[in-house]
Amino acid sequence: MRSQPSVLHLDLDAFFASVEQRDKPSLRGKPVIVGGVGARGVVSTASYEARVFGVHSAMPGHEARRRCPHAAFLSGRFDAYRVASRQVMTVLRDLSPLVEPLSLDEAFVDLAAARRPVDLSVPGLERLIGELKAEVAAVTGGLTASIGVGSSKFIAKVATELGKPDGHHIVPAGGEVALLSPMSARVIPGVGPVTGEKLRRIGVETVADLQRIALDDLVQVIGRAHGTGLKALAFAEDDRAVEPEREAKSISVEDTFDRDLVDLAELATIVDRDAHQVAARLTAARLLARTVTIKIRLHGFVTHTRSRTLTGGTDRAALISRIATDLLGEVDLTPGVRLVGVGVAGLTDVLQEDLFSTDDPEAVAAEPEVADDVPADGPVAVDPDPAAGADADRPAVTEHRAARSAGWPPGADVEHDVHGRGWVWGAGRGRVTVRFETADTPPGPVRTFADDDPALRRV
Template sequence: MRNVASVLHLDLDAFFAAVEQRDKPSLRGKPVVVGGVGGRGVVSTASYEARKYGVRSAMSTREARSRCPHAAFLSGRFHAYRTASEQVMAVLRATSPLVEPLSLDEAFVDLAAAGLPDLEVDTVRHVAERLRAQVAEVTGGLTASVGIGSSKFIAKVASDLDKPDGLVVVPPGGELDLLRPMHVSVIPGVGPATTERLRRAGIHTVADLEVISEDELVRMLGAAHGHGLHLLAHAEDDRPVVPERETKSVSVEGTYDTDLTDRRLMAALLTRQARRVAERLRASGLAGRTVTIKVRLHDFTTISRSSTIGSPTDAASTISRLAVALLQDLDTTGGVRLLGVGVSGLADWIQEDLFGTTEDDVEPEGDLDADLDAGAPSTAGAKATTHTWAPGMDVEHAEMGRGWVWGSGRGVVTVRFETAATGPGPVRSLKADDPALQPWRPESPDGSTVPDMHERHR
């Protein structure tokens, strides 16, 4: 254990929704929900305004609409999220060579490697305040919550204490004072099933857990889980901050507050994860042969299943199809608390049209028809001339300039013409096949158009 508070955890607040509010002035201060917008869609991120109505991630879009019908439901724009993430990670890496990204919006930073004059509480607090200011500056106003402590566990707990836009430093020696009053679910790995087992044993807080012997926890929860829980209940966590290494696999997973029992919802979540994995593969110029799903059941049993194909692929439809098929063989009747999709056996080439189809020729399993990438233009067939106008996607009109899709249907697309720099703009309804209206993508430094998630990497 470190004797100084030198591990920093940064978490961008309601990241996807915050980027949408930044770029869409008319949505600032209003409820925004990003994710699948179809009947079987799943919420990816909800703004804090939407969370006041009980909307949360992994909730079905149907339920989110019933709780907050006046929210803006957007399919999302991964290119914008990726750009903002890269800006933030660059700020962190300029501070320390040891940065461990956990996702697009979250990372650990080892301040002990930052060359600071000292690691006193006032010094690291000043560093954190400067980082948060720099993040807001480079991203155009996004906020981040930061926690600093003597370990990854403590830093992560601290970053959740004062959201949004908060900063909490836990001084060395104050770890247990912080943890003891907290509910046991603050400890990583303590989900609903474990919480219930502990409750039956009269264990509700970290203070209750602290006095339980390791042997008793092992008998109650198993060797690995019991040992790990015993350490964290005593604030013992010596995991190092590990910077990015050579990629051997690409994966996405999520842990859910409430055990999942709906198979359609699980299939929809795997489909979304498969698409995010495919985007990351393409962004790195990679493809893979082995698709793996990771499923953690209600009793904390973790199961992995894999399927290997003949040639590498980066197609979301292929990864999704294999992942959902692997799920079908598992018994999930007791509930699932974690789902993940990964691709390994990586190569820097792909076999085109592996199954004789392109991604857009195949409907994804679970009909998650408006995942984070659904705003990309249709490429199904060489003669395709129409576009899929998904809510939230960026567009440009030859006369009215740039804007975003408010909604579409019955041959009409409604666009609000505004950008982050213009202020709230006018709303216009146009024919869906209006040749003056086109999807908009930012240009990369070399002048090429930045691809979004559906656009194939060749």
């Protein structure tokens, strides 16, 4: 445990929705919901104006529309979010070389390794937080962040939650246990719905209950490793280091056999097991994968690979297993298999980019890549009608499937030869409606065009 509050956690407030409100003046102060806009879409981020209606991240899009039908439903602009994220991470890395991004909008910073002297007293941290929040707003064009500081990553993250939105909270060293005690046990990482229900059955509902219960009693209910870990966190015992980002390019699991295997059912069982291991590693790394690959090395050291790319990322074990098993069936296994592996690539941030999928996330986005007969030592490939007079408070949100297929997703940046820059207000029935405004203009006019108008193009 650290003797001073030297771990800082920063979380950008309603990040995706805030970027949209920043760049779309007509949406400022209004409910904005960003995510998948198709039948199977999921909410990625809701603005605070939408949250008062009960809309939250990971909620099905149809439920969000039921709760907040007057919101602006946007498909998201991931490039814009990446730019803002890089700007914020640069500010944090200018403060300390030890920055651990958790996603585009969230990171830990080790203040003990700061590039300049940092006063870790409460007044000193108050000044630092004020400077950071001002700098984040300056480089991003007005985005806000919530910040927590504590003696560990766990406490810093809890502190951030206490400061939301657009606030901060500092937990002085020595005050951690008292802070945690009255909180729900669900505040502790690893206490989800299942574990929470198990704890409730033995009378553990708060962190104070978890602090009081005997470890042996806890272990009997949730297991030794899990119980020991939760008990430690209940007393704020967390010595995890802030680790700079190490970008993963791919994740894979391989099995080499003592004897060549030819039975498809046996191989499918192994592939399923490997797929579940890969999925578990994706989940642990908070990542999603777009491409699933299977690698098969036959008797004679000839290697085959098959890959399939999805329209959206996934970490679902069942889906990865199904695709890998399908790919296994495409290879002639009669010579005997000496090695099989399951891998994933095209990794991206979990619970972010995949939530922008507007249709079936399991749909194949491209033909499978195939590489056959490669020697083992050689290369291996691995809206209602959006006419004038429509509701001026929100974009049209129907016919999203048609809008996507026409290349005009709601919220996308566009440019017109005559009217300049704007964004897609709605599309369908052969037309696209655009609100002509940018972050630097007042709310602009709405105009409708044919969806094949040569003067209008995506930016």
